[in-house]
Amino acid sequence: MDQQDGAEPVFVRSRWGTNRYVYNPASPVGRALIAGSLLFGGIALWVLHDDASWSEGELRDAVHAAVAELDGEPVEVGGWRGDYAQVITEAVRNSGEGPEHGSLRVSDHREWGDGGGAPTADRFEVGSDDVEDVYCLSVSPPWPGTFTVVSVDLTVSVAAGRC
Template sequence: MDALNKLNVLSLVLSAVLVAMACVKSDRVRSWRENINPSAPDLPDSAFVAARVVFLGLAGVGVYLAVQGFGVSDDASWSDGELTSAVQQATDDLNGYTFQADDGGAPLGFPGYATLIEDKVLENRGGDAPGYGVTVDPAETNTPAKASFTITADGTDTAFCTHLTRTRSKKDDYTPPGITGGEGTLTYQGYRLTMSLEKGEC
């Protein structure tokens, strides 16, 4: 449980204590005061009415702030369902995804596979899921042609492993108009991604 949720729970507990205090009978309070300090002046009924109004008012404020706090906490974190839906949709969107790469094999249009996957997960978030908090960790054995990534998000212990395979796709080659390389026309090689998904870390 994060710090905000702990604060919200504390606010509800304090509100419950205030309500309990407002429900204590005035005769019992008078009895307690008399036992502690017999010479203390008696409290009028209006004092108890005012105290109850104050306690209940503070309890109402506490409950309101806790409800608002839980809403903020929910908006700032991912749930299991939100991450599951976003990752599944991102995997479907990237299965068959085509792109071009330069002579060194670096993809054009995005910095790397991890960034591409993260962007797609965030793009497919739903409900109250925030536009941040997703982590995509590459496996140590990854290669440009075959890679795996563990996807997690703040607010949930759920994790997914997505497997990616890059295959050559000549029909997706791209030749910029009017640009030539050292040996003639420059052509960027096209590639296609195949994606699969399983629950749990890679």
């Protein structure tokens, strides 16, 4: 590299025993490239974190969109399709709100009738490790408990808070 007027080169050979070239911190351009690389890396990490975690508004919108999709519509359950928790999880993820791979919890709370016989409704808490908000979804009719695929017309309602 040609040195003009005593200017420092932007790249120098690494002193760590390799033949690689690295930014030269003695050069003003090298320092700018080092700072720019650190800034770019920090922004990239922040964007990746933001895309992988739920916000309160995203979770609320996703849950309400899932309820609107499931309420009054025939849904096939049983067999490989799983139970209501799986159906709710897929509806929340497919709502278009929130991160594609963020943490999502759907836990069931079965509600039994007065006589202790058949359950009257299945209730599910939907939440995330990223936010404190939790939503309670009431789904009826109760889970048919079958291994064959059946079509069920669901009635789904949502309330903020735990079940």
